[in-house]
Amino acid sequence: MKIEVLVKDDNREIQNSIISKIRDLINLKNLEPGEKLPSERMLSEKFEVSRSNIREAIQKLEFYGLLKSIPQSGTFVANIGIIALNGMIEDILRLKSPDFKSLVETRILLELKTVRLAALRRTEEDLKQMKATLEAYREKVRNGQDAVQEDLLFHLAIAKASGNSTMNTFMLKITPEIITNFAKYHVCDKNQAVLGIQEHTDIYNAIRAQDPSLAKQMMKQHFKELYKYCYSV
Amino acid sequence: MKIEVLVKDDNREIQNSIISKIRDLINLKNLEPGEKLPSERMLSEKFEVSRSNIREAIQKLEFYGLLKSIPQSGTFVANIGIIALNGMIEDILRLKSPDFKSLVETRILLELKTVRLAALRRTEEDLKQMKATLEAYREKVRNGQDAVQEDLLFHLAIAKASGNSTMNTFMLKITPEIITNFAKYHVCDKNQAVLGIQEHTDIYNAIRAQDPSLAKQMMKQHFKELYKYCYSV
DNA sequence: ACATTTTGTCTGGTTAACCAATTTGGACAC
DNA sequence: GTGTCCAAATTGGTTAACCAGACAAAATGT
Numbered sequence: 001m002k003i004e005v006l007v008k009d010d011n012r013e014i015q016n017s018i019i020s021k022i023r024d025l026i027n028l029k030n031l032e033p034g035e036k037l038p039s040e041r042m043l044s045e046k047f048e049v050s051r052s053n054i055r056e057a058i059q060k061l062e063f064y065g066l067l068k069s070i071p072q073s074g075t076f077v078a079n080i081g082i083i084a085l086n087g088m089i090e091d092i093l094r095l096k097s098p099d100f101k102s103l104v105e106t107r108i109l110l111e112l113k114t115v116r117l118a119a120l121r122r123t124e125e126d127l128k129q130m131k132a133t134l135e136a137y138r139e140k141v142r143n144g145q146d147a148v149q150e151d152l153l154f155h156l157a158i159a160k161a162s163g164n165s166t167m168n169t170f171m172l173k174i175t176p177e178i179i180t181n182f183a184k185y186h187v188c189d190k191n192q193a194v195l196g197i198q199e200h201t202d203i204y205n206a207i208r209a210q211d212p213s214l215a216k217q218m219m220k221q222h223f224k225e226l227y228k229y230c231y232s233v
Numbered sequence: 234m235k236i237e238v239l240v241k242d243d244n245r246e247i248q249n250s251i252i253s254k255i256r257d258l259i260n261l262k263n264l265e266p267g268e269k270l271p272s273e274r275m276l277s278e279k280f281e282v283s284r285s286n287i288r289e290a291i292q293k294l295e296f297y298g299l300l301k302s303i304p305q306s307g308t309f310v311a312n313i314g315i316i317a318l319n320g321m322i323e324d325i326l327r328l329k330s331p332d333f334k335s336l337v338e339t340r341i342l343l344e345l346k347t348v349r350l351a352a353l354r355r356t357e358e359d360l361k362q363m364k365a366t367l368e369a370y371r372e373k374v375r376n377g378q379d380a381v382q383e384d385l386l387f388h389l390a391i392a393k394a395s396g397n398s399t400m401n402t403f404m405l406k407i408t409p410e411i412i413t414n415f416a417k418y419h420v421c422d423k424n425q426a427v428l429g430i431q432e433h434t435d436i437y438n439a440i441r442a443q444d445p446s447l448a449k450q451m452m453k454q455h456f457k458e459l460y461k462y463c464y465s466v
Numbered sequence: 467a468c469a470t471t472t473t474g475t476c477t478g479g480t481t482a483a484c485c486a487a488t489t490t491g492g493a494c495a496c
Numbered sequence: 497g498t499g500t501c502c503a504a505a506t507t508g509g510t511t512a513a514c515c516a517g518a519c520a521a522a523a524t525g526t
Contacts, residue, residue, distance in 0.1 A: 036507095039506070039508080040508070041507090050479095050481060051480095052481075064406060064409065065406070065409030065413070070508080071488090071507080072487045072506090072507050072508055072509080073487090073489085073507060074506090074508075075507095078413070079416065080382065080412045084381075084382035087366075087382070087386040087389065088386075088389070088405060091401075092405060095401065095402060096398045098398045098399040099398065102397040102398050102399040105350075105397055105399070105400075106399040106400050106403070109342065109343075109346050113342050133320075136316075148314070149313065149316040150316065152313075152320075153317060153320040153321075156320065156324055160324060163335075164338055165330070165332065165335050166331040166335040166338070166339040166407065167338075167339050168328065169331065172297055172321060172324055173296070173297060175298075176297065176313050176321070177298055180298070269477095272476080272478080273478070274477095283511060283512095284512085285509080285510060285511075288478090303478080304477075304478050304479065304518090305477050305478060305479085305516075305518050305519090306476095306477060306518070306519090307476090307478075308477095467526105468526085469524105469526085470523100470526095471523085471524075471525090472521105472523070472524085473520100473521090473522080473523090474519105474520095474521090475520090476517105476518085476519075477517085477518075478515105478516105478517095479514105479515080480514080480516100481512105481515090482513090483510105483511085483512090484509105484510080484511075485508105485510070486507100487506105487508095487509100488505105488506085488507070489504105489505085489506075489507085490505080491502105491503095491504090492501105492502100492503100492504105493500105493501090493503100494500090494501090495498105495499090495500085495501100496499085496500100
Protein backbone atom coordinates (compact mmCIF):
# COMPACT_ATOMS: atom_id res chain seq x y z
CA MET A 1 0.00 0.00 0.00
CA LYS A 2 2.68 2.39 1.05
CA ILE A 3 4.71 1.60 -2.00
CA GLU A 4 1.83 2.25 -4.30
CA VAL A 5 1.26 5.68 -2.88
CA LEU A 6 4.93 6.50 -3.03
CA VAL A 7 5.24 5.46 -6.63
CA LYS A 8 2.16 7.44 -7.59
CA ASP A 9 3.42 10.52 -5.84
CA ASP A 10 6.79 10.11 -7.47
CA ASN A 11 5.23 9.96 -10.89
CA ARG A 12 3.08 12.93 -10.12
CA GLU A 13 6.05 14.95 -8.98
CA ILE A 14 8.10 14.16 -12.03
CA GLN A 15 5.14 14.87 -14.29
CA ASN A 16 4.38 18.14 -12.57
CA SER A 17 7.98 19.29 -12.78
CA ILE A 18 8.02 18.50 -16.49
CA ILE A 19 4.74 20.35 -16.98
CA SER A 20 6.22 23.36 -15.18
CA LYS A 21 9.25 23.25 -17.41
CA ILE A 22 7.09 23.07 -20.52
CA ARG A 23 5.15 26.08 -19.27
CA ASP A 24 8.36 28.00 -18.62
CA LEU A 25 9.61 27.09 -22.06
CA ILE A 26 6.46 28.37 -23.71
CA ASN A 27 6.66 31.60 -21.75
CA LEU A 28 10.36 32.06 -22.31
CA LYS A 29 10.26 31.47 -26.04
CA ASN A 30 7.01 33.41 -26.38
CA LEU A 31 5.41 30.59 -28.25
CA GLU A 32 2.20 31.89 -29.75
CA PRO A 33 -0.89 29.69 -29.80
CA GLY A 34 -0.68 27.20 -32.61
CA GLU A 35 3.10 27.20 -32.64
CA LYS A 36 5.12 24.07 -32.47
CA LEU A 37 6.81 22.82 -29.33
CA PRO A 38 10.35 21.46 -29.58
CA SER A 39 10.36 17.81 -30.54
CA GLU A 40 9.92 15.19 -27.84
CA ARG A 41 13.54 14.12 -28.28
CA MET A 42 14.77 17.68 -27.83
CA LEU A 43 12.68 18.12 -24.70
CA SER A 44 13.77 14.83 -23.14
CA GLU A 45 17.38 15.83 -23.72
CA LYS A 46 16.91 19.38 -22.46
CA PHE A 47 15.05 18.33 -19.29
CA GLU A 48 17.25 15.26 -18.80
CA VAL A 49 14.34 12.84 -18.47
CA SER A 50 13.19 9.95 -20.61
CA ARG A 51 11.07 10.53 -23.65
CA SER A 52 8.31 8.45 -22.07
CA ASN A 53 8.04 10.92 -19.23
CA ILE A 54 7.83 13.77 -21.70
CA ARG A 55 5.11 11.95 -23.58
CA GLU A 56 3.14 11.33 -20.41
CA ALA A 57 3.27 14.99 -19.47
CA ILE A 58 2.27 15.99 -22.99
CA GLN A 59 -0.61 13.53 -22.88
CA LYS A 60 -1.86 15.04 -19.65
CA LEU A 61 -1.75 18.54 -21.10
CA GLU A 62 -3.41 17.16 -24.22
CA PHE A 63 -6.18 15.72 -22.05
CA TYR A 64 -6.89 19.18 -20.69
CA GLY A 65 -6.85 20.58 -24.20
CA LEU A 66 -3.71 22.68 -23.83
CA LEU A 67 -1.54 20.83 -26.32
CA LYS A 68 -2.27 18.87 -29.47
CA SER A 69 0.05 16.16 -30.76
CA ILE A 70 -0.06 15.44 -34.47
CA PRO A 71 1.84 12.45 -35.85
CA GLN A 72 4.80 13.18 -38.08
CA SER A 73 4.34 16.85 -37.52
CA GLY A 74 4.84 17.96 -33.94
CA THR A 75 3.16 19.01 -30.73
CA PHE A 76 1.29 22.28 -30.91
CA VAL A 77 0.15 24.80 -28.35
CA ALA A 78 -3.64 25.07 -28.20
CA ASN A 79 -5.28 28.19 -29.52
CA ILE A 80 -6.41 29.54 -26.17
CA GLY A 81 -3.85 32.27 -25.52
CA ILE A 82 -0.82 32.54 -23.30
CA ILE A 83 -2.63 33.94 -20.26
CA ALA A 84 -5.27 31.22 -20.16
CA LEU A 85 -2.55 28.67 -20.72
CA ASN A 86 -0.55 29.85 -17.73
CA GLY A 87 -3.60 30.08 -15.53
CA MET A 88 -4.79 26.62 -16.44
CA ILE A 89 -1.41 24.98 -16.00
CA GLU A 90 -1.20 26.59 -12.58
CA ASP A 91 -4.61 25.11 -11.73
CA ILE A 92 -3.67 21.68 -13.09
CA LEU A 93 -0.49 21.61 -11.04
CA ARG A 94 -2.35 22.45 -7.86
CA LEU A 95 -5.26 20.11 -8.53
CA LYS A 96 -6.05 17.84 -5.61
CA SER A 97 -7.24 14.28 -6.13
CA PRO A 98 -10.98 14.17 -5.52
CA ASP A 99 -12.38 13.29 -2.10
CA PHE A 100 -15.48 11.20 -1.50
CA LYS A 101 -17.67 14.11 -0.52
CA SER A 102 -16.85 16.01 -3.69
CA LEU A 103 -17.65 12.89 -5.71
CA VAL A 104 -21.08 12.42 -4.15
CA GLU A 105 -21.83 16.11 -4.40
CA THR A 106 -20.98 16.08 -8.10
CA ARG A 107 -22.87 12.88 -8.73
CA ILE A 108 -26.06 14.25 -7.24
CA LEU A 109 -25.73 17.43 -9.27
CA LEU A 110 -25.13 15.53 -12.50
CA GLU A 111 -27.89 13.01 -11.96
CA LEU A 112 -30.55 15.58 -11.13
CA LYS A 113 -29.75 17.08 -14.52
CA THR A 114 -29.34 13.91 -16.58
CA VAL A 115 -32.63 12.51 -15.33
CA ARG A 116 -34.37 15.69 -16.44
CA LEU A 117 -32.71 15.60 -19.85
CA ALA A 118 -33.44 11.88 -20.16
CA ALA A 119 -37.14 12.57 -19.61
CA LEU A 120 -37.02 15.11 -22.40
CA ARG A 121 -34.87 13.27 -24.90
CA ARG A 122 -35.05 9.52 -24.28
CA THR A 123 -35.54 7.34 -27.33
CA GLU A 124 -37.37 4.03 -27.40
CA GLU A 125 -33.98 2.31 -27.47
CA ASP A 126 -32.97 4.20 -24.31
CA LEU A 127 -36.15 3.08 -22.59
CA LYS A 128 -35.48 -0.50 -23.54
CA GLN A 129 -31.99 -0.45 -22.06
CA MET A 130 -33.17 1.26 -18.89
CA LYS A 131 -35.93 -1.29 -18.47
CA ALA A 132 -33.42 -4.11 -18.86
CA THR A 133 -31.16 -2.74 -16.12
CA LEU A 134 -34.19 -2.08 -13.93
CA GLU A 135 -35.35 -5.70 -14.30
CA ALA A 136 -31.89 -6.98 -13.51
CA TYR A 137 -31.83 -4.85 -10.37
CA ARG A 138 -35.28 -6.00 -9.28
CA GLU A 139 -34.38 -9.64 -9.81
CA LYS A 140 -31.21 -9.38 -7.74
CA VAL A 141 -32.92 -7.63 -4.84
CA ARG A 142 -35.82 -10.08 -4.92
CA ASN A 143 -33.32 -12.89 -4.46
CA GLY A 144 -31.76 -11.06 -1.57
CA GLN A 145 -28.52 -10.57 -3.48
CA ASP A 146 -26.32 -7.52 -3.51
CA ALA A 147 -27.39 -5.27 -6.37
CA VAL A 148 -25.01 -2.35 -6.24
CA GLN A 149 -23.80 -3.02 -9.76
CA GLU A 150 -27.29 -3.17 -11.22
CA ASP A 151 -28.19 -0.01 -9.33
CA LEU A 152 -25.23 1.72 -10.90
CA LEU A 153 -25.99 0.48 -14.40
CA PHE A 154 -29.50 1.86 -14.17
CA HIS A 155 -28.11 5.28 -13.35
CA LEU A 156 -25.61 5.04 -16.18
CA ALA A 157 -28.42 4.15 -18.55
CA ILE A 158 -30.12 7.38 -17.54
CA ALA A 159 -26.93 9.31 -18.20
CA LYS A 160 -26.76 7.76 -21.63
CA ALA A 161 -30.40 8.59 -22.34
CA SER A 162 -29.74 12.22 -21.42
CA GLY A 163 -28.13 12.63 -24.81
CA ASN A 164 -25.38 14.74 -23.28
CA SER A 165 -22.11 13.01 -24.02
CA THR A 166 -20.10 15.25 -21.70
CA MET A 167 -22.24 14.42 -18.69
CA ASN A 168 -22.24 10.78 -19.76
CA THR A 169 -18.45 10.78 -19.77
CA PHE A 170 -18.33 12.43 -16.36
CA MET A 171 -20.78 9.95 -14.89
CA LEU A 172 -18.70 7.08 -16.22
CA LYS A 173 -15.64 8.65 -14.67
CA ILE A 174 -17.01 9.09 -11.16
CA THR A 175 -19.20 5.99 -10.89
CA PRO A 176 -16.54 3.36 -10.10
CA GLU A 177 -15.01 5.56 -7.42
CA ILE A 178 -18.42 6.06 -5.86
CA ILE A 179 -19.05 2.31 -5.88
CA THR A 180 -15.71 1.52 -4.34
CA ASN A 181 -16.26 4.04 -1.58
CA PHE A 182 -19.80 2.82 -1.00
CA ALA A 183 -18.50 -0.67 -0.48
CA LYS A 184 -15.76 0.64 1.79
CA TYR A 185 -18.01 2.71 4.01
CA HIS A 186 -20.99 0.31 3.85
CA VAL A 187 -23.33 3.03 2.72
CA CYS A 188 -25.94 0.69 1.29
CA ASP A 189 -27.95 -1.88 3.18
CA LYS A 190 -30.79 -4.23 2.42
CA ASN A 191 -33.60 -1.84 3.35
CA GLN A 192 -32.38 0.73 0.91
CA ALA A 193 -32.15 -1.91 -1.80
CA VAL A 194 -35.82 -2.90 -1.42
CA LEU A 195 -36.86 0.71 -1.22
CA GLY A 196 -34.69 1.33 -4.29
CA ILE A 197 -36.86 -0.89 -6.48
CA GLN A 198 -39.88 1.36 -6.09
CA GLU A 199 -37.77 4.50 -6.46
CA HIS A 200 -36.08 3.23 -9.60
CA THR A 201 -39.44 2.25 -11.05
CA ASP A 202 -40.82 5.71 -10.27
CA ILE A 203 -37.89 7.33 -12.01
CA TYR A 204 -38.24 5.04 -15.00
CA ASN A 205 -41.95 5.73 -15.33
CA ALA A 206 -41.41 9.47 -15.14
CA ILE A 207 -38.81 9.28 -17.89
CA ARG A 208 -41.07 7.12 -20.00
CA ALA A 209 -43.92 9.58 -19.47
CA GLN A 210 -41.52 12.35 -20.54
CA ASP A 211 -42.20 14.32 -17.38
CA PRO A 212 -38.92 16.05 -16.54
CA SER A 213 -39.91 17.70 -13.29
CA LEU A 214 -41.48 14.53 -11.92
CA ALA A 215 -38.36 12.60 -12.93
CA LYS A 216 -36.19 15.09 -11.12
CA GLN A 217 -38.39 14.94 -8.05
CA MET A 218 -38.24 11.14 -7.97
CA MET A 219 -34.48 11.24 -8.32
CA LYS A 220 -34.28 13.72 -5.48
CA GLN A 221 -36.32 11.34 -3.35
CA HIS A 222 -33.98 8.54 -4.34
CA PHE A 223 -30.99 10.59 -3.20
CA LYS A 224 -32.55 11.67 0.07
CA GLU A 225 -30.55 9.31 2.27
CA LEU A 226 -27.37 9.81 0.29
CA TYR A 227 -27.78 13.55 0.55
CA LYS A 228 -28.06 13.44 4.31
CA TYR A 229 -25.09 11.11 4.50
CA CYS A 230 -22.97 13.29 2.27
CA TYR A 231 -23.56 16.43 4.26
CA SER A 232 -23.16 14.77 7.62
CA VAL A 233 -19.62 13.53 6.99
CA MET B 234 -6.88 18.24 -41.16
CA LYS B 235 -8.17 15.14 -42.89
CA ILE B 236 -5.13 13.16 -41.85
CA GLU B 237 -5.49 14.15 -38.23
CA VAL B 238 -9.04 12.86 -38.08
CA LEU B 239 -8.09 9.63 -39.78
CA VAL B 240 -5.23 8.95 -37.42
CA LYS B 241 -7.41 9.65 -34.41
CA ASP B 242 -10.11 7.32 -35.66
CA ASP B 243 -7.56 4.65 -36.37
CA ASN B 244 -6.20 4.84 -32.86
CA ARG B 245 -9.68 4.80 -31.44
CA GLU B 246 -10.62 1.73 -33.43
CA ILE B 247 -7.53 -0.20 -32.39
CA GLN B 248 -7.99 0.88 -28.78
CA ASN B 249 -11.64 -0.11 -28.75
CA SER B 250 -10.92 -3.51 -30.25
CA ILE B 251 -8.28 -4.12 -27.60
CA ILE B 252 -10.68 -3.03 -24.87
CA SER B 253 -13.27 -5.45 -26.24
CA LYS B 254 -10.72 -8.24 -26.20
CA ILE B 255 -9.76 -7.45 -22.62
CA ARG B 256 -13.43 -7.54 -21.65
CA ASP B 257 -13.88 -10.89 -23.41
CA LEU B 258 -10.81 -12.20 -21.65
CA ILE B 259 -12.11 -11.19 -18.25
CA ASN B 260 -15.48 -12.79 -18.98
CA LEU B 261 -14.00 -15.92 -20.47
CA LYS B 262 -11.55 -16.54 -17.66
CA ASN B 263 -14.09 -15.48 -15.04
CA LEU B 264 -11.64 -13.09 -13.50
CA GLU B 265 -13.07 -12.01 -10.18
CA PRO B 266 -12.69 -8.41 -9.03
CA GLY B 267 -9.23 -7.85 -7.67
CA GLU B 268 -7.68 -10.59 -9.74
CA LYS B 269 -4.67 -10.05 -11.91
CA LEU B 270 -4.83 -9.57 -15.64
CA PRO B 271 -2.28 -11.36 -17.79
CA SER B 272 0.89 -9.33 -18.12
CA GLU B 273 1.13 -6.63 -20.75
CA ARG B 274 3.62 -8.73 -22.70
CA MET B 275 1.31 -11.71 -22.69
CA LEU B 276 -1.62 -9.62 -23.86
CA SER B 277 0.34 -7.94 -26.64
CA GLU B 278 1.41 -11.38 -27.85
CA LYS B 279 -2.06 -12.89 -27.54
CA PHE B 280 -3.82 -10.03 -29.32
CA GLU B 281 -0.98 -9.57 -31.80
CA VAL B 282 -0.61 -5.85 -31.16
CA SER B 283 2.25 -3.82 -29.73
CA ARG B 284 2.67 -3.46 -26.02
CA SER B 285 2.18 0.30 -26.37
CA ASN B 286 -1.31 -0.25 -27.69
CA ILE B 287 -2.06 -2.55 -24.79
CA ARG B 288 -0.76 0.04 -22.35
CA GLU B 289 -2.87 2.77 -23.93
CA ALA B 290 -5.99 0.66 -23.65
CA ILE B 291 -5.17 -0.23 -20.05
CA GLN B 292 -4.57 3.43 -19.26
CA LYS B 293 -7.98 4.33 -20.66
CA LEU B 294 -9.69 1.66 -18.56
CA GLU B 295 -7.62 2.82 -15.62
CA PHE B 296 -8.89 6.36 -16.19
CA TYR B 297 -12.45 5.10 -15.87
CA GLY B 298 -11.50 3.20 -12.74
CA LEU B 299 -12.02 -0.28 -14.17
CA LEU B 300 -8.42 -1.42 -13.94
CA LYS B 301 -5.56 -0.58 -11.64
CA SER B 302 -1.92 -0.93 -12.65
CA ILE B 303 0.55 -1.41 -9.85
CA PRO B 304 4.27 -1.24 -10.62
CA GLN B 305 6.20 -4.44 -10.24
CA SER B 306 3.03 -6.30 -9.51
CA GLY B 307 0.48 -6.37 -12.28
CA THR B 308 -2.75 -4.94 -13.60
CA PHE B 309 -5.78 -5.69 -11.48
CA VAL B 310 -9.51 -5.71 -12.15
CA ALA B 311 -11.31 -3.09 -10.10
CA ASN B 312 -13.50 -4.21 -7.27
CA ILE B 313 -16.80 -3.24 -8.87
CA GLY B 314 -18.12 -6.61 -10.01
CA ILE B 315 -18.32 -8.35 -13.36
CA ILE B 316 -21.74 -7.01 -14.32
CA ALA B 317 -20.88 -3.39 -13.70
CA LEU B 318 -17.61 -3.94 -15.50
CA ASN B 319 -19.31 -5.28 -18.62
CA GLY B 320 -21.93 -2.56 -18.57
CA MET B 321 -19.38 0.19 -18.19
CA ILE B 322 -17.05 -1.14 -20.88
CA GLU B 323 -20.03 -1.30 -23.20
CA ASP B 324 -20.78 2.36 -22.42
CA ILE B 325 -17.16 3.38 -22.86
CA LEU B 326 -16.97 1.69 -26.25
CA ARG B 327 -20.09 3.46 -27.46
CA LEU B 328 -19.17 6.83 -26.00
CA LYS B 329 -19.38 9.66 -28.51
CA SER B 330 -16.92 12.52 -28.46
CA PRO B 331 -18.64 15.51 -26.89
CA ASP B 332 -20.42 18.06 -29.04
CA PHE B 333 -20.46 21.79 -28.42
CA LYS B 334 -24.02 21.87 -27.14
CA SER B 335 -23.33 19.21 -24.55
CA LEU B 336 -20.26 21.12 -23.43
CA VAL B 337 -22.15 24.36 -22.90
CA GLU B 338 -25.03 22.58 -21.22
CA THR B 339 -22.65 20.91 -18.80
CA ARG B 340 -20.69 24.08 -18.19
CA ILE B 341 -23.81 25.99 -17.20
CA LEU B 342 -24.89 23.21 -14.88
CA LEU B 343 -21.49 23.03 -13.22
CA GLU B 344 -21.04 26.76 -12.84
CA LEU B 345 -24.45 27.35 -11.31
CA LYS B 346 -23.37 24.88 -8.66
CA THR B 347 -19.76 25.96 -8.18
CA VAL B 348 -20.75 29.59 -7.76
CA ARG B 349 -23.16 28.57 -5.02
CA LEU B 350 -20.55 26.46 -3.28
CA ALA B 351 -17.96 29.18 -3.70
CA ALA B 352 -20.24 31.63 -1.91
CA LEU B 353 -20.52 29.17 0.96
CA ARG B 354 -16.93 28.02 1.21
CA ARG B 355 -14.61 30.63 -0.25
CA THR B 356 -11.53 31.49 1.77
CA GLU B 357 -9.82 34.86 1.85
CA GLU B 358 -7.16 33.42 -0.43
CA ASP B 359 -9.85 32.39 -2.92
CA LEU B 360 -11.28 35.91 -2.85
CA LYS B 361 -7.85 37.37 -3.53
CA GLN B 362 -7.30 35.21 -6.56
CA MET B 363 -10.76 35.90 -7.92
CA LYS B 364 -10.26 39.63 -7.49
CA ALA B 365 -6.96 39.43 -9.37
CA THR B 366 -8.55 37.70 -12.36
CA LEU B 367 -11.45 40.11 -12.22
CA GLU B 368 -9.09 43.10 -12.36
CA ALA B 369 -7.17 41.58 -15.27
CA TYR B 370 -10.44 41.10 -17.13
CA ARG B 371 -11.59 44.66 -16.43
CA GLU B 372 -8.30 46.09 -17.59
CA LYS B 373 -8.32 44.20 -20.87
CA VAL B 374 -11.89 45.17 -21.69
CA ARG B 375 -11.24 48.80 -20.77
CA ASN B 376 -8.43 48.84 -23.33
CA GLY B 377 -10.74 47.37 -25.93
CA GLN B 378 -8.74 44.15 -26.04
CA ASP B 379 -10.06 40.65 -26.33
CA ALA B 380 -10.57 39.25 -22.85
CA VAL B 381 -11.83 35.73 -23.41
CA GLN B 382 -8.89 34.24 -21.51
CA GLU B 383 -9.38 36.49 -18.50
CA ASP B 384 -13.08 35.74 -18.56
CA LEU B 385 -12.29 32.06 -18.43
CA LEU B 386 -9.76 32.41 -15.64
CA PHE B 387 -12.32 34.19 -13.47
CA HIS B 388 -14.70 31.29 -13.89
CA LEU B 389 -11.96 28.80 -13.11
CA ALA B 390 -11.15 30.74 -9.96
CA ILE B 391 -14.75 30.28 -8.89
CA ALA B 392 -14.52 26.56 -9.55
CA LYS B 393 -11.42 26.43 -7.41
CA ALA B 394 -13.12 28.37 -4.62
CA SER B 395 -16.01 25.91 -4.65
CA GLY B 396 -13.79 23.52 -2.74
CA ASN B 397 -15.09 20.62 -4.85
CA SER B 398 -12.11 19.07 -6.59
CA THR B 399 -14.22 16.89 -8.85
CA MET B 400 -16.11 19.85 -10.28
CA ASN B 401 -12.86 21.77 -10.49
CA THR B 402 -11.32 18.99 -12.57
CA PHE B 403 -14.35 18.85 -14.84
CA MET B 404 -14.33 22.61 -15.35
CA LEU B 405 -10.67 22.45 -16.30
CA LYS B 406 -11.44 19.69 -18.73
CA ILE B 407 -14.24 21.43 -20.61
CA THR B 408 -13.00 25.01 -20.52
CA PRO B 409 -10.44 24.89 -23.34
CA GLU B 410 -12.89 23.18 -25.65
CA ILE B 411 -15.49 25.83 -24.86
CA ILE B 412 -12.99 28.58 -25.59
CA THR B 413 -11.89 27.04 -28.87
CA ASN B 414 -15.49 26.68 -30.00
CA PHE B 415 -16.33 30.20 -28.88
CA ALA B 416 -13.53 31.53 -31.02
CA LYS B 417 -14.65 29.35 -33.90
CA TYR B 418 -18.30 30.36 -33.82
CA HIS B 419 -17.65 33.96 -32.78
CA VAL B 420 -19.96 33.70 -29.82
CA CYS B 421 -18.52 36.64 -27.94
CA ASP B 422 -18.52 40.24 -29.04
CA LYS B 423 -17.51 43.57 -27.58
CA ASN B 424 -20.89 44.41 -26.06
CA GLN B 425 -20.93 41.24 -24.06
CA ALA B 426 -17.42 41.94 -22.83
CA VAL B 427 -18.37 45.35 -21.43
CA LEU B 428 -21.55 43.94 -19.96
CA GLY B 429 -19.45 41.13 -18.53
CA ILE B 430 -17.49 43.47 -16.27
CA GLN B 431 -20.57 44.38 -14.28
CA GLU B 432 -21.81 40.82 -14.23
CA HIS B 433 -18.49 39.47 -13.06
CA THR B 434 -18.33 42.12 -10.38
CA ASP B 435 -21.82 41.23 -9.22
CA ILE B 436 -20.88 37.56 -8.98
CA TYR B 437 -17.70 38.41 -7.12
CA ASN B 438 -19.53 40.59 -4.63
CA ALA B 439 -22.16 37.94 -3.98
CA ILE B 440 -19.44 35.37 -3.30
CA ARG B 441 -17.62 37.77 -1.03
CA ALA B 442 -20.86 38.47 0.83
CA GLN B 443 -21.34 34.71 1.15
CA ASP B 444 -24.79 34.91 -0.38
CA PRO B 445 -25.21 31.65 -2.35
CA SER B 446 -28.59 32.29 -3.90
CA LEU B 447 -27.64 35.79 -5.02
CA ALA B 448 -24.43 34.41 -6.47
CA LYS B 449 -26.36 31.79 -8.40
CA GLN B 450 -28.83 34.38 -9.62
CA MET B 451 -26.04 36.63 -10.85
CA MET B 452 -24.40 33.72 -12.63
CA LYS B 453 -27.70 32.85 -14.26
CA GLN B 454 -27.94 36.42 -15.48
CA HIS B 455 -24.40 36.14 -16.80
CA PHE B 456 -25.34 33.02 -18.75
CA LYS B 457 -28.56 34.42 -20.14
CA GLU B 458 -27.22 35.04 -23.63
CA LEU B 459 -25.22 31.84 -23.68
CA TYR B 460 -28.26 29.91 -22.60
CA LYS B 461 -30.35 31.24 -25.45
CA TYR B 462 -27.55 30.56 -27.88
CA CYS B 463 -27.07 27.04 -26.64
CA TYR B 464 -30.69 26.08 -27.01
CA SER B 465 -31.14 27.78 -30.35
CA VAL B 466 -28.47 25.77 -32.14
C1' DA C 467 10.35 -28.97 12.53
C1' DC C 468 10.98 -24.20 12.05
C1' DA C 469 12.99 -19.71 10.78
C1' DT C 470 15.96 -17.38 7.64
C1' DT C 471 18.28 -16.67 3.54
C1' DT C 472 18.88 -17.39 -1.21
C1' DT C 473 17.50 -17.57 -5.75
C1' DG C 474 14.78 -17.65 -9.84
C1' DT C 475 10.98 -15.71 -12.10
C1' DC C 476 7.57 -12.66 -12.47
C1' DT C 477 5.83 -7.55 -12.86
C1' DG C 478 5.39 -2.71 -14.85
C1' DG C 479 8.64 1.01 -16.00
C1' DT C 480 12.42 2.86 -18.89
C1' DT C 481 15.18 3.42 -22.65
C1' DA C 482 17.19 3.58 -27.21
C1' DA C 483 16.87 2.22 -31.81
C1' DC C 484 13.83 1.88 -35.73
C1' DC C 485 9.80 3.19 -38.94
C1' DA C 486 6.85 5.54 -42.11
C1' DA C 487 5.11 9.89 -43.10
C1' DT C 488 5.96 14.65 -43.64
C1' DT C 489 8.32 18.69 -44.22
C1' DT C 490 12.04 21.26 -45.99
C1' DG C 491 15.68 23.16 -48.70
C1' DG C 492 18.25 23.50 -52.51
C1' DA C 493 19.58 21.82 -57.22
C1' DC C 494 18.17 22.15 -61.69
C1' DA C 495 15.39 22.95 -65.90
C1' DC C 496 13.00 26.51 -68.10
C1' DG D 497 13.73 34.91 -61.65
C1' DT D 498 10.49 31.04 -61.15
C1' DG D 499 8.57 26.66 -60.65
C1' DT D 500 9.30 21.70 -60.00
C1' DC D 501 11.07 17.81 -58.08
C1' DC D 502 13.82 14.83 -55.30
C1' DA D 503 16.76 13.67 -51.39
C1' DA D 504 17.89 14.49 -46.73
C1' DA D 505 16.45 15.76 -42.18
C1' DT D 506 12.88 15.83 -38.76
C1' DT D 507 8.58 14.41 -36.81
C1' DG D 508 5.58 11.42 -33.61
C1' DG D 509 4.62 6.44 -33.38
C1' DT D 510 6.27 1.64 -32.62
C1' DT D 511 9.03 -1.87 -31.13
C1' DA D 512 12.09 -4.80 -28.49
C1' DA D 513 15.51 -5.17 -25.13
C1' DC D 514 16.71 -4.06 -20.54
C1' DC D 515 16.02 -2.61 -15.48
C1' DA D 516 14.97 -2.50 -10.53
C1' DG D 517 11.79 -4.09 -7.38
C1' DA D 518 8.39 -7.65 -5.62
C1' DC D 519 7.26 -12.15 -4.62
C1' DA D 520 7.29 -17.03 -3.72
C1' DA D 521 9.29 -21.21 -3.33
C1' DA D 522 13.13 -23.84 -2.31
C1' DA D 523 17.39 -24.49 0.07
C1' DT D 524 19.93 -24.15 4.21
C1' DG D 525 21.29 -23.68 9.00
C1' DT D 526 19.79 -24.18 13.64
